[in-house]
Amino acid sequence: MKRLFCSSLAVICVATSFASCGSKKEKKDDFLGKWECEKIVMGGEEMDNFFGVDAYAIYQIELKEGNKGTVDSAFSTEGKPVDLTWEKQDDGKIKLVNDEAFDGEEAILEKSGSKMIMSVADEDESSEDGKGEEVKMYFVKVDSFKEMPENPFGDLGSDDDDADEDDAVETDDEE
Numbered sequence: 001m002k003r004l005f006c007s008s009l010a011v012i013c014v015a016t017s018f019a020s021c022g023s024k025k026e027k028k029d030d031f032l033g034k035w036e037c038e039k040i041v042m043g044g045e046e047m048d049n050f051f052g053v054d055a056y057a058i059y060q061i062e063l064k065e066g067n068k069g070t071v072d073s074a075f076s077t078e079g080k081p082v083d084l085t086w087e088k089q090d091d092g093k094i095k096l097v098n099d100e101a102f103d104g105e106e107a108i109l110e111k112s113g114s115k116m117i118m119s120v121a122d123e124d125e126s127s128e129d130g131k132g133e134e135v136k137m138y139f140v141k142v143d144s145f146k147e148m149p150e151n152p153f154g155d156l157g158s159d160d161d162d163a164d165e166d167d168a169v170e171t172d173d174e175e
Helices: 002-029 158-174
Strands: 033-042 045-047 060-064 068-072 082-088 094-097 107-112 115-121 134-142
Touching: none
Parallel strands: none
Antiparallel strands: 033 045, 033 060, 033 134, 060 068, 068 082, 082 094, 094 107, 107 115, 115 134
16 A cells, blocks of 8 residues: 555656656747737837838847747848847846947846836937837737848838939039
8 A cells, every 4th residue: 555655746746747747848949939029119109110211120039949040131231131149037037148239238028927128218319318218019929021122121212312413413404
């Protein structure tokens, strides 16, 4: 009877240890994957684009095992994802490290339900306290990233500039 009791207790202990390890792994892996910007909240206003660039093209972040990852942005001059490192802080937030991608600023992601939120202080020297408003970017987990636009800003003024130059030339010829 003692053997049966001890064996049963051993099986229960082993099963419990596997179950508890599994749930910790799920929590750890919860933030790993591909995250795409869904919307921006600035000054209390919610936007799905910024200066005509769709939110998904502002930031696409992939967090991988081993504290590695990538970040891509339409505002990047690289034209391709750049490497980053990340670390999970004691408060559960994720600190992203890449001076080029985040202009030397600290980028922190915070899990909120099924989304991640990146809060950035928009430093505005013209405000009274020297601090601007907080900008929040909301990220959703995706299986694959949307394709980055080739020219996210369109032809900002290129056609108009050519037209203005043509008009100026015609005006000079007419005189």
